[in-house]
């Protein structure tokens with residue numbers, strides 16, 4: 001049985017966006033720039049409904065209503081970019097087997113970039129032509145290819161991701177952009193039209209699981225299924241592993257990192273069949289838990305998964321302390337303990353840090369028959385060296401490749417979850433402004449502290465006398 005190939009992205013690393021101007025649709029609606037308050041008051045540009053704005057991402061120009069009716073998260077641009085890139089490669093491989101060549105705009109010659117450890121510079125080689133004849137059929141982006149890939153985006157919101165598939169991924173037969181919200185589905189249809197991809201992209205308004213269950217018959221299955229839910233994808237996995245073709249691609253996003261990374265082991269068990277624990281390797285563990293869960297569900301239907309790409313955030317594999325530095329701080333504090341009220345504790349904590357490398361087990365407390373006693377009684381024959389090896393420094397780090405995204409503006413990120421049935425929710429920024437400095441009984445000036453009784457004085461332990469900023473006149477203070 002062919003594997004299901006999967007990509008997972010439980011936590012999205014961030015990346016600086018590069019807004020690409022989108023081509024307007026040929027259907028008479030002109031894309032507009034992101035709105036300002038002033039824009040809203042003006043007549044909307046042709047094709048836009050009142051209050052509606054257009055934002056651009058990748059090759060797509062997406063209509064977006066002013067009310068918070070449909071979800072949009074700009075932070076996920078990296079996720080969507082990566083998904084387009086992954087599906088393109090998947091299409092290239094799959095269609096090559098059928099003698100079809102995909103043409104990706106801007107790709108003059110296909111290059112293979114090697115990050116091999118043997119060379120310092122990235123090896124860039126033109127892919128060798130092995131004498132084979134050029135495929136008779138070529139397919140490119142934006143055009144429907146009858147024998148191409150069938151793609152489902154199960155949880156599509158505005159349809160942005162699907163519009164991007166239609167505009168940026170070559171070799172597609174169809175893209176179904178589904179969302180159970182009627183407002184979202186209507187917006188998807190308008191966005192397909194606005195971007196001139198209605199011939200490829202169909203909006204669907206169904207429960208994603210029900211749709212996938214209905215399409216699990218061998219002839220109806222999808223070559224690619226993308227699932228990008230609010231939080232956990234767990235409830236969609238059973239349907240997804242059935243509705244994808246043999247050797248098909250699942251692209252699954254999880255934004256329930258807290259659960260997967262050990263904050264709630266029991267919830268993790270109930271969703272994924274594995275208990276997550278709090279540990280330094282939590283990101284890798286999160287990925288392995290999802291993969292395990294997918295594989296288990298696939299196995300129920302005599303299928304299996306083959307992970308292709310999993311991103312789970314950086315792993316910290318280096319020491320967490322610089323012992324020489326810690327030692328310096330420790331000596332300074334021990335030599336001058338009156339400097340801090342908590343010097344004793346600092347000393348204790350730092351001493352513990354410096355001892356971390358030493359064996360923490362007390363032999364006298366171990367029974368002679370215990371495994372730990374036996375293990376520790378054996379002299380080590382190998383000595384581990386923790387010096388960082390030159391060849392352990394990967395090319396991606398040496399070349400300073402971007403791994404983290406810079407926020408392009410303040411408060412960038414997901415807004416409030418779209419409201420069921422639509423309706424205007426208070427804009428977060430507005431709410432912040434409205435609530436600013438509205439805390440009752442705020443203390444803005446330390447002279448007000450004299451209105452409050454000194455708790456230490458009450459207990460007889462205040463040593464500041466007249467200099468105490470709180471009141472020692474317990475009867476006169478107006479606040480208890």
Ligand SMILES: C[S@@+](CC[C@H](N)C(=O)[O-])C[C@H]1O[C@@H](n2cnc3c(N)ncnc32)[C@H](O)[C@@H]1O
Nearest residue numbers: 071155156157161179180181207208228229230
């Ligand atoms: C995080 S958003 C998707 C964002 C989108 N993939 C993108 O890249 O912009 C999740 C969407 O799933 C929809 N949704 C939630 N549960 C669903 C279900 N059972 N069936 C279909 N859609 C669902 C919500 O209405 C929401 O629009």
